[in-house]
Amino acid sequence: xxxxxxxxxxxxxxxxxxxxxxxxxxxxxxxxxxxxxxxxxxxxxxxxxxxxxxxxxxxxxxxxxxxxxxxxxxxxxxxxxxxxxxxxxxxxxxxxxxxxxxxxxxxxxxxx
Amino acid sequence: xxxxxxxxxxxxxxxxxxxxxxxxxxxxxxxxxxxxxxxxxxxxxxxxxxxxxxxxxxxxxxxxxxxxxxxxxxxxxxxxxxxxxxxxxxxxxxxxxxxxxxxxxxxxxxxxxxx
Numbered sequence: 076x077x078x079x080x081x082x083x084x085x086x087x088x089x090x091x092x093x094x095x096x097x098x099x100x101x102x103x104x105x106x107x108x109x110x111x112x113x114x115x116x117x118x119x120x121x122x123x124x125x126x127x128x129x130x131x132x133x134x135x136x137x138x139x140x141x142x143x144x145x146x147x148x149x150x151x152x153x154x155x156x157x158x159x160x161x162x163x164x165x166x167x168x169x170x171x172x173x174x175x176x177x178x179x180x181x182x183x184x185x186x187x
Numbered sequence: 188x189x190x191x192x193x194x195x196x197x198x199x200x201x202x203x204x205x206x207x208x209x210x211x212x213x214x215x216x217x218x219x220x221x222x223x224x225x226x227x228x229x230x231x232x233x234x235x236x237x238x239x240x241x242x243x244x245x246x247x248x249x250x251x252x253x254x255x256x257x258x259x260x261x262x263x264x265x266x267x268x269x270x271x272x273x274x275x276x277x278x279x280x281x282x283x284x285x286x287x288x289x290x291x292x293x294x295x296x297x298x299x300x301x302x
Contacts, residue, residue: 109290118277118293119230162230164291175291179229 076101079165081178089186092153096181098163099145107166108146110137112159113180119162122148153185190214193278193294200301206265208297210278218281219261220291221245221253223274230277236261268301275299 080099088094100108108125123130125137125146136149146165150157160180167174194209212219220235222245232245234253242253250272254262261280265272275298279291 116275116298118296119291120293121290124290175232177230179227 078102078167078176079163079178081161081163081181083179083181085182085184087184087186088153090153090155092185093149093151094153094183095147095149096161096183097145097147098165098178098181099143100165100176101144102165102167102176103141103144105144105165105167108137108139109164110135110146110148111162111164113162114159122161150183153183155185155187158183158185191278191280191292191294193276193297195297196295198297198299200265200268200299202269202301204265204268204301206268206299206301208263208265208276208278208299210261210263210294211259212261212280212292213259214280214282214292215258216280216292217258217283218289219255220279220281221251221261221263222277222279223247223272224277224296225274233263268299270301273299273301 078101110122111119112122113119123132125139129138134151138147160182162180163178165176191212200206218237221233222230224230231247233251236242236255252264275296277296278294281291282289
């Protein structure tokens with residue numbers, strides 16, 4: 076089993092739709108989790124951290140399910156500009172920021 | 188805002204050339220990283236550094252070396268470029284080696300083609 080797994084997609088959704096992605100991780104001791112967004116031929120940019128209690132930033136909601144070892148990203152009211160690849164990142168050990176484990180990303184296309 | 192600057196956006200080099208990729212960050216971050224990104228393989232860590240003159244190998248260090256003489260600058264060196272090093276190279280930095288909630292901030296990447 077890969078350390079971090081994502082459904083590559085592509086997810087094709089109409090504008091205004093709600094879409095959710097999951098990211099599973101294998102190390103149950105993993106400490107920190109992030110979602111990044113990457114536009115075509117650009118660098119990844121931090122979208123949001125994922126907190127144990129779940130967190131929301133506008134139309135985006137991130138959740139952590141430790142029992143089932145996955146994190147999720149929910150996007151409400153999708154915009155054309157949300158089209159991108161969404162990467163999940165897991166830091167397996169406390170104090171070990173440099174050992175980030177990256178997913179391969181989920182591709183989202185929001186259509187007019 | 189954190190700024191991570193990579194010296195070149197696009198670079199074309201010949202096989203066997205020595206290649207320097209430069210990265211500078213302006214936020215006094217302790218950690219700096221070099222990744223390469225290839226289709227289907229995702230982000231792979233080449234080297235990282237958590238302090239001046241300190242470096243550690245990542246997952247794919249072969250064919251690369253790094254230099255960190257100053258805190259703000261982290262250089263990636265391809266001693267003898269080969270065609271399989273054609274890739275997108277991404278530099279990143281993060282705040283503190285002991286702060287595991289510290290996310291990475293990326294430069295805008297260098298697309299290197301080795302012919």
